[in-house]
Amino acid sequence: MNTLSSPLSIPLTLGPSAACIALPCLGLTEKDDSRIAQYIKHTSVNSAGGKDIHDIAMDLFSVAFKNLTKKKKDIVCQKQVQMHIWSVDRMQKSVYAIGKDPCNGNARQAKDSTLEPCNPCLALLSLHTFCNAISWEPPKNENRAYVPHMFQPAEVGKLYGMGLNTLIDGVHLIHTD
DSSP states (O other): EEEOOOOOOEEEOTTTTGSSSOOOOOOTTTOOOOOHHHHHOOOOOOOOOOOOOOHOOOOSSSGGGGGGHHHHHHHHHHHHHHHHHHEEEEETTTTEEEESSOOOBBBBOOTTTTTOOHHHHGGGGGOOHHHHHHHOOOOGGGGGGGGGGTTTTTTHHHHHHHHHHHTTOOOSOOOOO
């Protein structure tokens, strides 16, 4: 039997056929980049990294996004979701590659026997858009009323607009702990 250390420093004992069975990719976590934990805490989206909605609106309808009907805006937003590059898994506190070069599902084993993300997941760390996304600071509670509805439910913004920030200043609504 082989023994490996997982990213959580828990020894994994593998049976004799372990060479034939790939261990699952755990995606990118705060171990891979400390900014990922903060990103997962403050983002409300399930996936991201797609083409800008304004560009998609022009591609699909040759009209500015703001001038589209609700139905056409929904179509543009759905097209953007289909083009996303990464997904957020709040339960596992991980980010996975999706889209054209998705997570292949198989972890890589480092020289020290720890598990590392697959190449497509690891490649996210070299994408400018991904690095920008994980670098953003969460909005201050007093500014949450102004966050675009596509990034937080309109109801949350309305609550902050009514003064919710004075009740919960310093607390974020999205928790992964």
